[in-house]
Amino acid sequence: MHAMADVKGYVNYFEILGLDETAKPGEVRKNYRQRMKDLVMEIARVEITEERRSHYMREIAKLNAAFYLLRDTATRDAYWTLREEMVALEQRWREAADKDSPEADTARRTYDSKLRHFLSRYVEEAMLESGRDKECVEASNWNVAHERHASRILRHYRQNLYQEILERLPYYEVTAPRTDWEERKRTVAAILAGKD
Numbered sequence: 001m002h003a004m005a006d007v008k009g010y011v012n013y014f015e016i017l018g019l020d021e022t023a024k025p026g027e028v029r030k031n032y033r034q035r036m037k038d039l040v041m042e043i044a045r046v047e048i049t050e051e052r053r054s055h056y057m058r059e060i061a062k063l064n065a066a067f068y069l070l071r072d073t074a075t076r077d078a079y080w081t082l083r084e085e086m087v088a089l090e091q092r093w094r095e096a097a098d099k100d101s102p103e104a105d106t107a108r109r110t111y112d113s114k115l116r117h118f119l120s121r122y123v124e125e126a127m128l129e130s131g132r133d134k135e136c137v138e139a140s141n142w143n144v145a146h147e148r149h150a151s152r153i154l155r156h157y158r159q160n161l162y163q164e165i166l167e168r169l170p171y172y173e174v175t176a177p178r179t180d181w182e183e184r185k186r187t188v189a190a191i192l193a194g195k196d
Contacts, residue, residue, distance in 0.1 A: 009165035010083050011123055013066035021080060025071050032067035036139045039063065057150050058157055060140050061127035067139075068130035069122070079122055086111075086118050090169070097170035104170075115165065123158040 014021055017031040043056050070076045093107040128151065131142040 007087050008168075009161045010086050010118070011062075011161065012083070013062075013069055013079070016062050016066040017070065019070075023070070025073075028067060028070045032063060032071075033139060036060070036063050040140075053149075054153050057146060058153050060142065060146075061131065061150055061154060064130035064133070064136040064140055064142065065122075065127040068133050068136055069126055079126075082118055082122070086115060089114060090165075094170055108169075115162065119158045119162055123161060124154045127154050 014023065017023075017028060017035060019027055019031055023031075039056070039059055046052060048056075068075075069079050089107070089111045093104065093111045095101075096104040096107045128147060130136045131140075131147050131150065136142060
């Protein structure tokens with residue numbers, strides 16, 4: 001199977017709530033409420049700086065999204081299935097790259113397209129959608145002002161996850177560009193001569 005390092009970056013909402021994939025909706029609700037309560041108490045104990053505000057908004061959004069996605073079986077299954085597909089696609093790409101297979105580039109393109117969709121849907125969009133959910137709003141006190149501020153934070157968070165994943169991935173050999181410096185000298189000289 002996959003080592004934990006292989007799935008780092010694919011947001012795991014079960015982990016965010018301290019649950020495993022077999023958790024029942026009641027456990028999801030209970031853990032969400034407890035973690036949100038703990039987070040709100042932590043926020044009340046510290047002085048809020050701009051950096052902390054961004055951190056706490058991201059943490060609230062992650063908890064809200066975890067609850068929003070995992071409380072419903074169909075939504076949970078769709079999320080988890082796509083997450084598992086992403087892990088498998090990464091593995092296929094790694095295997096093709098290791099074998100120096102001609103399919104490596106196709107695997108990379110397929111993977112990258114689906115990765116962007118996964119992160120957009122299950123990080124940024126899900127976190128913003130959950131902030132409009134009545135039950136999440138009641139538990140987290142999320143409001144329209146939070147959403148406006150969080151949009152930038154969540155875009156940045158999604159991009160950081162994308163970068164974290166990219167840093168560990170295999171890339172096919174890229175041919176270094178060939179530069180004919182003599183030709184460049186002649187071209188520059190011709191351009192400069194034309195200006196006089």
